[in-house]
Amino acid sequence: MTWKCPICGYENSDDALFCMQCGAKKPENVKTxxxxxxxxxxxxxPISAQPSAEPQAQQVQAQEQSSQPVVVTEQSNQQLTSxxxxxxxxxxxxxxEQSVQQTSQTPSQSVSVGSATQQALQTPAGKYYLIxxxxxxxxxxxxxxxxxxxxFESISIGRSPENVIVIPDPEISRRHAIISLEGGxxxxxxxxxxxxxxLYDGKLFQPVKGKQELAPGSIIKLGSNTILKIVIE
Amino acid sequence: xALSESEINEILKIxxxxxxxxxxxxxxxxxxxxxxxxxxxxxxxxLDVTEEVFRELYDKVDILIFLxxxxxxxxxxxxNLTLILRKMLENPKKVIxxxxxxxxxxxxxxxxxxxxxxxxMGDYYEDFVNMFSAMPYAAIxxxxxxxxxxxxxxxxxxxxINSLRRPDVNPDDEIAFEMLWNDPREELEGFVPNxxxxxxxxxxxxxxxxxxxxxNLKGIIRGHEAVDAFRFEMDNxxxxxxxxxxxxxxxxxxxxNKGSFCKVLL
Numbered sequence: 001m002t003w004k005c006p007i008c009g010y011e012n013s014d015d016a017l018f019c020m021q022c023g024a025k026k027p028e029n030v031k032t033x034x035x036x037x038x039x040x041x042x043x044x045x046p047i048s049a050q051p052s053a054e055p056q057a058q059q060v061q062a063q064e065q066s067s068q069p070v071v072v073t074e075q076s077n078q079q080l081t082s083x084x085x086x087x088x089x090x091x092x093x094x095x096x097e098q099s100v101q102q103t104s105q106t107p108s109q110s111v112s113v114g115s116a117t118q119q120a121l122q123t124p125a126g127k128y129y130l131i132x133x134x135x136x137x138x139x140x141x142x143x144x145x146x147x148x149x150x151x152f153e154s155i156s157i158g159r160s161p162e163n164v165i166v167i168p169d170p171e172i173s174r175r176h177a178i179i180s181l182e183g184g185x186x187x188x189x190x191x192x193x194x195x196x197x198x199l200y201d202g203k204l205f206q207p208v209k210g211k212q213e214l215a216p217g218s219i220i221k222l223g224s225n226t227i228l229k230i231v232i233e
Numbered sequence: 234x235a236l237s238e239s240e241i242n243e244i245l246k247i248x249x250x251x252x253x254x255x256x257x258x259x260x261x262x263x264x265x266x267x268x269x270x271x272x273x274x275x276x277x278x279x280l281d282v283t284e285e286v287f288r289e290l291y292d293k294v295d296i297l298i299f300l301x302x303x304x305x306x307x308x309x310x311x312x313n314l315t316l317i318l319r320k321m322l323e324n325p326k327k328v329i330x331x332x333x334x335x336x337x338x339x340x341x342x343x344x345x346x347x348x349x350x351x352x353x354m355g356d357y358y359e360d361f362v363n364m365f366s367a368m369p370y371a372a373i374x375x376x377x378x379x380x381x382x383x384x385x386x387x388x389x390x391x392x393x394i395n396s397l398r399r400p401d402v403n404p405d406d407e408i409a410f411e412m413l414w415n416d417p418r419e420e421l422e423g424f425v426p427n428x429x430x431x432x433x434x435x436x437x438x439x440x441x442x443x444x445x446x447x448x449n450l451k452g453i454i455r456g457h458e459a460v461d462a463f464r465f466e467m468d469n470x471x472x473x474x475x476x477x478x479x480x481x482x483x484x485x486x487x488x489x490n491k492g493s494f495c496k497v498l499l
Contacts, residue, residue, distance in 0.1 A: 131420050133435065134428045138459055138480075142420070205426060219421070225428045227435075229420050 278307020301333020
């Protein structure tokens with residue numbers, strides 16, 4: 001099923017997360033049947049609604065807090081504007097997203113989302129980085145990547161180019177995992193990947209279930225060949 | 234291409250003599266101090282690299298240390314291995330040959346050497362296995378611990394190496410296995426499970442420095458990882474040397490000359 005870009009009107013394929021024509025982000029819940037989202041808000045939502053709902057709510061917060069527009073690397077100014085516009089459009093959906101979240105999660109968690117993002121943006125205690133410990137492309141080992149939460153509301157990791165961090169490892173799913181910052185705390189969530197996301201507990205790599213907190217020094221494994229470490233500087 | 238009967242017999246003679254030589258030596262070779270030492274990492278059938286080492290470096294150094302992985306991943310594993318062993322037998326004080334994780338049926342089954350032996354020589358693979366299972370795991374020279382992979386979780390004292398069992402075909406001993414399979418990672422602490430499979434580990438900076446201190450060593454010189462000829466880490470306490478062609482990056486030999494390191498590209 002295709003989705004029509006709200007900015008330029010281009011018909012994009014369903015798996016494209018950004019408009020192929022202008023680069024605007026796919027407005028997630030507008031894509032197919034908007035009424036379905038309304039319904040979800042009133043009912044217990046399916047679990048699959050959460051991953052998309054949460055980051056989006058967060059993005060809206062980030063937009064409001066920071067005076068800068070969302071900057072997406074490798075995109076032109078024009079596209080930046082489109083990005084901003086599309087975010088404004090999605091912000092209309094915000095109340096719905098919030099309520100989806102609140103019904104599905106413990107109150108304390110959902111309340112913390114707004115203030116958390118705010119804190120992280122205003123008083124960063126340091127910058128988080130990902131270091132490649134092992135991956136099939138050995139030239140990537142020791143590479144240190146900043147987790148730019150002031151640019152991306154959440155950092156998606158996967159094999160396909162639409163991700164914030166792209167890892168060329170055949171065992172990694174196209175969209176494999178997502179790292180987010182909430183309340184100054186870092187979280188990782190597996191996106192139902194084929195080969196799994198694991199967190200080292202000091203002895204073994206344990207599968208990540210749901211959203212799990214990361215700390216500086218956390219060691220993450222994606223599939224069986226890629227290991228990453230979180231550091232803060 | 235199949236080898237002639239006389240060539241096969243010559244190779245088998247070298248393999249058997251090398252086996253008997255290895256058995257007569259300890260599993261940890263504690264070598265006398267030398268002014269100039271050359272270290273050669275994984276060659277993996279890169280016969281041209283090995284030939285260049287003997288042509289260009291051999292006369293200029295006091296001792297040559299091969300860090301393992303002579304076969305698999307290349308079509309001239311037999312030729313590469315026999316050249317190294319022949320040189321070792323000619324001058325065993327000058328050519329030191331250590332075992333790598335590819336001197337084992339665990340890898341030869343999947344990376345080509347078993348097939349190469351069958352194709353070029355016939356049913357003689359077991360002769361190689363027999364010789365591999367007697368090879369030394371490590372050497373110490375000028376305060377450097379030379380080993381294919383690195384340190385092992387249960388290796389406290391280097392002297393333990395001499396009491397490891399022999400022959401050990403795969404090897405199955407945990408310490409021996411890890412010395413051939415583990416990788417250093419300065420970003421980590423302790424031993425963390427490696428992506429190479431069950432029983433393999435990354436060794437972090439803290440455990441490496443402790444091991445070196447406990448054994449009064451300056452550093453570790455090893456191969457095993459397909460780096461662009463060299464990788465220095467943990468403040469130059471761990472040096473990876475890679476000397477093959479298959480990975481498409483640089484092939485190098487490391488020369489230790491009166492305490493300072495010199496990189497030689499092959």
